[in-house]
Amino acid sequence: MGPQAPPGSYPPPSAPFGQGPVLLPPNVGWRPPPVRRARPEDDVTRGEFRSHWSIVPAQVVAVTLAFAALIGPILTTFGFAWVAMMTVAVVFGSLAHALPSWWYGTFGLREDHLVVHSGLAMRSSREIPLSRLQAVDVVRPLLMQVFGMAELRIELAGGDHSAIRLRCLRRSLAERLRTAVLAHAAGLPGRSPEAPEWPFYRLPFPLLLGALTFRVPILLSFVALLMLLTAGIVFVEPGVAAALIPLVLGLLRYYWGPLARYTDYYASLSSDGLRLRYGMFQRRMQTVPPGRVQAVRVVEPLLWRALGVARVEANVAGYAGERQGESATLLPVAPRRLAFTLVNELFPDSDAARVPLVPNRERGGSLVGVDEHLFVSTRGAFCRITEIVPVERVQTLRITAGPLERLTGRVSVDVDTPPGPVRAHAALREASEGRGLLDALVAHGRRARVPEAGTERWATRSTQAGPSDRAPDASGTGESPGSHL
Amino acid sequence: MSPSLAWYRRLVLGVPSLIAGAGGGTLLFLWGHPVLATAVVVAALAVAVVGGVLAGRFQRTWGYAEAPEELYLTYGVLVRQLLVVPYGRMQVVDVTADLLEQALGIATVRVRTAASTADTRVVGLGLTEAVELRDRLASRSESFSTGL
Numbered sequence: 001m002g003p004q005a006p007p008g009s010y011p012p013p014s015a016p017f018g019q020g021p022v023l024l025p026p027n028v029g030w031r032p033p034p035v036r037r038a039r040p041e042d043d044v045t046r047g048e049f050r051s052h053w054s055i056v057p058a059q060v061v062a063v064t065l066a067f068a069a070l071i072g073p074i075l076t077t078f079g080f081a082w083v084a085m086m087t088v089a090v091v092f093g094s095l096a097h098a099l100p101s102w103w104y105g106t107f108g109l110r111e112d113h114l115v116v117h118s119g120l121a122m123r124s125s126r127e128i129p130l131s132r133l134q135a136v137d138v139v140r141p142l143l144m145q146v147f148g149m150a151e152l153r154i155e156l157a158g159g160d161h162s163a164i165r166l167r168c169l170r171r172s173l174a175e176r177l178r179t180a181v182l183a184h185a186a187g188l189p190g191r192s193p194e195a196p197e198w199p200f201y202r203l204p205f206p207l208l209l210g211a212l213t214f215r216v217p218i219l220l221s222f223v224a225l226l227m228l229l230t231a232g233i234v235f236v237e238p239g240v241a242a243a244l245i246p247l248v249l250g251l252l253r254y255y256w257g258p259l260a261r262y263t264d265y266y267a268s269l270s271s272d273g274l275r276l277r278y279g280m281f282q283r284r285m286q287t288v289p290p291g292r293v294q295a296v297r298v299v300e301p302l303l304w305r306a307l308g309v310a311r312v313e314a315n316v317a318g319y320a321g322e323r324q325g326e327s328a329t330l331l332p333v334a335p336r337r338l339a340f341t342l343v344n345e346l347f348p349d350s351d352a353a354r355v356p357l358v359p360n361r362e363r364g365g366s367l368v369g370v371d372e373h374l375f376v377s378t379r380g381a382f383c384r385i386t387e388i389v390p391v392e393r394v395q396t397l398r399i400t401a402g403p404l405e406r407l408t409g410r411v412s413v414d415v416d417t418p419p420g421p422v423r424a425h426a427a428l429r430e431a432s433e434g435r436g437l438l439d440a441l442v443a444h445g446r447r448a449r450v451p452e453a454g455t456e457r458w459a460t461r462s463t464q465a466g467p468s469d470r471a472p473d474a475s476g477t478g479e480s481p482g483s484h485l
Numbered sequence: 486m487s488p489s490l491a492w493y494r495r496l497v498l499g500v501p502s503l504i505a506g507a508g509g510g511t512l513l514f515l516w517g518h519p520v521l522a523t524a525v526v527v528a529a530l531a532v533a534v535v536g537g538v539l540a541g542r543f544q545r546t547w548g549y550a551e552a553p554e555e556l557y558l559t560y561g562v563l564v565r566q567l568l569v570v571p572y573g574r575m576q577v578v579d580v581t582a583d584l585l586e587q588a589l590g591i592a593t594v595r596v597r598t599a600a601s602t603a604d605t606r607v608v609g610l611g612l613t614e615a616v617e618l619r620d621r622l623a624s625r626s627e628s629f630s631t632g633l
Binding site (some may be wrong): 400414441449 | 570571601
């Protein structure tokens with residue numbers, strides 16, 4: 001190919017003289033070969049982008065519909081002409097807002113920073129160092145899927161409001177942008193191709209359906225639902241609806257919700273970290289780069305233990321607030337062995353199953369242990385929860401003793417991580433034991449934090465560290481998925 | 486910790502309770518409920534006295550120690566706590582002093598980590614001591630920095 005001048009810098013007629021058979025005069029009807037016009041999306045590392053134009057009519061339609069639904073019934077009393085006039089006014093008003101804010105809401109990559117301009121009356125421009133990102137998601141709700149659009153979310157550590165949401169992008173642009181953003185975060189040039197990935201786990205739909213159904217609360221509410229329905233039909237009693245509605249809402253939330261969300265679930269591992277694709281009505285593609293998972297818990301409800309399956313949830317600093325519920329689950333249903341394999345992948349050179357656990361003498365079932373890499377605590381007689389925190393990710397450690405605990409000589413040890421579903425702690429241990437646990441965590445944390453110098457730009461860092469450092473990592477990620485398929 | 490911390494807590498708790506007791510007592514007395522008025526005044530006095538005693542104990546339970554790589558903190562009268570914060574995990578270190586603290590010449594050093602659950606403060610330090618501690622912590626958090 002050779003070095004190519006950027007398109008547009010040379011006038012097109014001069015191009016055929018430099019190359020090809022120049023001896024023949026060009027035909028009369030000669031035209032330059034149909035060069036595909038270089039679309040700006042082809043190279044996302046330069047230039048400025050904005051959302052697809054269809055966001056403007058979409059916003060106008062949404063505002064108008066909301067207006068018609070809310071205010072329309074009141075306005076009909078004034079007559080049809082008034083309604084029509086007000087609707088036209090609303091259409092133009094929302095257009096006057098949506099159009100400029102779409103035009104001025106641009107974003108683009110500048111070196112390894114993402115610059116996002118937004119706002120109309122109050123202009124704001126954010127510059128995000130991509131090496132600090134926590135996770136990158138491409139989300140496609142149903143309506144966006146129909147129109148081939150996608151939303152790109154870049155999660156930062158600042159909590160609920162710090163995420164960058166680039167709405168209504170053409171799907172190819174969103175995917176390219178995601179690749180470029182991840183490449184920059186890894187410390188590679190932005191045009192480098194997407195990192196290769198190895199399949200890790202594909203969740204079969206029957207297993208998802210079965211596991212979601214096979215849980216005590218779900219089964220009980222199904223039984224209650226059937227009983228209420230039969231009672232309502234037999235005695236022709238409409239009053240059962242009062243009990244039915246909350247039950248149905250609960251089932252929708254805890255049964256239908258996960259079922260629709262995790263349909264067609266596929267997890268893969270790449271050098272960019274864990275990559276998850278799932279969803280039926282809302283397609284999502286999550287990428288959690290290495291070292292971004294702060295803590296993990298493996299949840300095994302009572303009946304799932306009979307099936308030998310578990311759920312894996314994680315604390316990622318970006319998934320805070322409302323997005324915690326929908327993004328924090330890494331494996332919705334997976335064989336227990338695979339769940340622990342994933343934990344070992346997330347925290348390399350450590351094995352969560354090999355941490356020596358100490359049982360609590362009086363309260364049966366709760367175990368806690370710490371080794372030089374991980375803090376592990378297991379609790380719960382019915383729903384067993386195993387919480388795993390790598391010692392180098394511990395933010396603060398706490399020993400707490402309330403008035404009652406002081407009487408019995410017990411303490412609780414809390415291991416604090418960034419907010420998420422995992423709240424690792426060891427409750428009601430003996431005082432000396434708790435203190436020993438704390439000292440061990442402090443000592444191991446000291447040792448673990450020294451070599452681990454941040455998690456930014458993971459790709460170039462591992463090459464700088466030399467092949468000896470890289471080899472076990474590469475073989476570890478390469479071999480383990482194969483051994484489970 | 487400086488004994489001013491105990492006075493700070495006493496003032497924060499005692500003054501409002503005394504004002505509430507005096508005001509409520511006077512109002513009730515004027516409305517013709519002398520028994521209730523006495524009860525309110527006694528209750529307010531009791532709150533102030535118990536709070537004052539507890540504030541003294543609270544001040545004595547506070548302590549902090551700077552280990553080579555982490556900060557140890559301990560406090561609490563009813564719920565005893567021991568907190569360990571590695572220097573490398575500190576995100577923000579700031580010194581705050583409200584009006585009353587300024588009058589008493591003390592300040593609070595607040596340490597923030599990425600975990601929002603722990604309340605990591607060092608209260609009741611003298612102002613110069615607080616500033617020195619902040620500078621030490623800030624420089625150490627930089628030298629031990631390991632990202633998030």
